[in-house]
Amino acid sequence: MMFAQGSFYVLAAVAVVSALLVITRRNPVHSAIYLIVTLLSVALLYLQLQAEFIAAVQIILYIGGIMVLFLFVIMLVKLDVALRQPPFNQQWWVAGAAALVLAVELVGVIYLGRGTAALPQAPPGSLQPNTELIGRTLYQNYMLPFEIASLLLLVAMVGAVLMARRKAS
Amino acid sequence: MSQGFLSSYAPILLHLVLAAALAAGLILVSWLVGERKANPSKHTPYECGMPPVGDAREPFAVKFYLVAMLFILFDVEAIFFIPWAVIYRDLKMAGFLEMFLYIVILLAGYVYLWKKGALDWSP
Numbered sequence: 001m002m003f004a005q006g007s008f009y010v011l012a013a014v015a016v017v018s019a020l021l022v023i024t025r026r027n028p029v030h031s032a033i034y035l036i037v038t039l040l041s042v043a044l045l046y047l048q049l050q051a052e053f054i055a056a057v058q059i060i061l062y063i064g065g066i067m068v069l070f071l072f073v074i075m076l077v078k079l080d081v082a083l084r085q086p087p088f089n090q091q092w093w094v095a096g097a098a099a100l101v102l103a104v105e106l107v108g109v110i111y112l113g114r115g116t117a118a119l120p121q122a123p124p125g126s127l128q129p130n131t132e133l134i135g136r137t138l139y140q141n142y143m144l145p146f147e148i149a150s151l152l153l154l155v156a157m158v159g160a161v162l163m164a165r166r167k168a169s
Numbered sequence: 170m171s172q173g174f175l176s177s178y179a180p181i182l183l184h185l186v187l188a189a190a191l192a193a194g195l196i197l198v199s200w201l202v203g204e205r206k207a208n209p210s211k212h213t214p215y216e217c218g219m220p221p222v223g224d225a226r227e228p229f230a231v232k233f234y235l236v237a238m239l240f241i242l243f244d245v246e247a248i249f250f251i252p253w254a255v256i257y258r259d260l261k262m263a264g265f266l267e268m269f270l271y272i273v274i275l276l277a278g279y280v281y282l283w284k285k286g287a288l289d290w291s292p
Contacts, residue, residue, distance in 0.1 A: 060248060069241060139263075140263075153246055156242050
């Protein structure tokens, strides 16, 4: 239990600090790299919750896929101008104050509601391997939606090609 | 409670530690053993050939963005294989045929991309 708590705090701290670095770095490539650190520590948090499949999706799709997309956008857009401009506009403190109020509210609700709705401890051994559960649900109960997902991906492929063609010509 | 579960990931952690140690070790050894005689041309990324000028982040053609988008689509496709592969033996023939249909539909997309020349890596 001590190990679990300690590693949770370390991972959460890494996630928060790197998320702050994402929005404060001037160089967008540095931001992208810090975003990878954030996503990775969130993936490890999922792993700690025994959500193996979500962790794998986080790593393969977000770090592997979405980050590639982000980097492509960074490469596509001329960002020399952005490097010289201040990254925040005048309203940053309004947003900060709103976020602070929300955070205080959230902490207050959790603190006050602690007694009325106590979170039950997960009984040991009750968590089934959820990748298998997802697989069973997806490939036995939801066969048709799964096949429709492949059609959706097909449509997305055709759409991407068509859009790129139109842009090029 | 979760310690037993997480300890099944210990080999991955060991792998990461070894990879980091190898990378750090190689840099350290080349820093300790290597000779250091600085001159301006040694500080350029390439010591011979064209002098690299300017930023590496030159904007490039939009058509390469298509490659990134297609990569994500196939990435999403690949994700569906993970829960399938975990319970592959329990699903028996039904699961096989299901995945076969899935792959055939996406193969049609792949053939379409190929025929359209979307995968050509020429500028």
